[in-house]
Amino acid sequence: DAMVIQNPRYQVTQFGKPVTLSCSQTLNHNVMYWYQQKSSQAPKLLFHYYDKDFNNEADTPDNFQSRRPNTSFCFLDIRSPGLGDAAMYLCATSRGHSGRANEQFFGPGTRLTVL
Amino acid sequence: SQKIEQNSEALNIQEGKTATLTCNYTNYSPAYLQWYRQDPGRGPVFLLLIRENEKEKRKERLKVTFDTTLKQSLFHITASQPADSATYLCALDAAGNKLTFGGGTRVLVKP
Numbered sequence: 065d066a067m068v069i070q071n072p073r074y075q076v077t078q079f080g081k082p083v084t085l086s087c088s089q090t091l092n093h094n095v096m097y098w099y100q101q102k103s104s105q106a107p108k109l110l111f112h113y114y115d116k117d118f119n120n121e122a123d124t125p126d127n128f129q130s131r132r133p134n135t136s137f138c139f140l141d142i143r144s145p146g147l148g149d150a151a152m153y154l155c156a157t158s159r160g161h162s163g164r165a166n167e168q169f170f171g172p173g174t175r176l177t178v179l
Numbered sequence: 180s181q182k183i184e185q186n187s188e189a190l191n192i193q194e195g196k197t198a199t200l201t202c203n204y205t206n207y208s209p210a211y212l213q214w215y216r217q218d219p220g221r222g223p224v225f226l227l228l229i230r231e232n233e234k235e236k237r238k239e240r241l242k243v244t245f246d247t248t249l250k251q252s253l254f255h256i257t258a259s260q261p262a263d264s265a266t267y268l269c270a271l272d273a274a275g276n277k278l279t280f281g282g283g284t285r286v287l288v289k290p
Binding site: 152156165169175 | 183187210211213220221222223224225228230268272276277278279280281282283
């Protein structure tokens with residue numbers, strides 16, 4: 065089945081220690097997104113790629129970076145995690161058809177704990 | 180700024196009844212609106228999409244309405260089942276293939 069895969073499902077890191085979360089997709093979608101979701105809150109978009117074009121949200125901290133080496137893979141790098149970065153990180157994809165509504169397909173998420 | 184409001188209080192409902200959830204938005208004129216289901220510890224799953232020129236959309240036991248004058252969408256689960264227990268998120272389209280999500284409403288269907 066075509067899907068969005070996130071690894072690992074649970075990640076524990078220490079305060080200030082860099083961490084990388086990964087996402088892969090077999091849907092061959094043009095757009096990949098990274099969201100941060102804290103308990104009982106809306107998913108908050110951090111950034112997204114349309115193909116290789118990177119789009120950063122204005123309020124995404126510089127501590128968060130992303131890479132998309134190819135269509136299938138996208139990575140979220142947190143350079144110096146703080147306690148406030150503990151959250152669920154969701155990867156999603158969409159077809160990105162111009163002028164058309166595009167539903168998003170989400171991975172299962174990675175739960176990040178910062179000690 | 181754009182704002183999306185969903186009832187943050189959990190909706191407790193008896194099995195077999197209809198659950199009705201509300202999504203209100205301000206400072207926004209979306210071309211379409213989407214509803215997602217999210218189970219604890221999982222990513223959201225797409226359910227339904229309704230466009231600005233559509234009043235109502237149905238899928239099995241789900242029904243969505245979209246009133247652009249009231250700036251409101253209603254999401255109905257008819258003949259609710261315990262398996263429908265989850266958090267339901269509404270999302271509005273934003274520029275550049277993006278969605279803005281509401282905070283979701285948790286639904287608990289009791290047998």
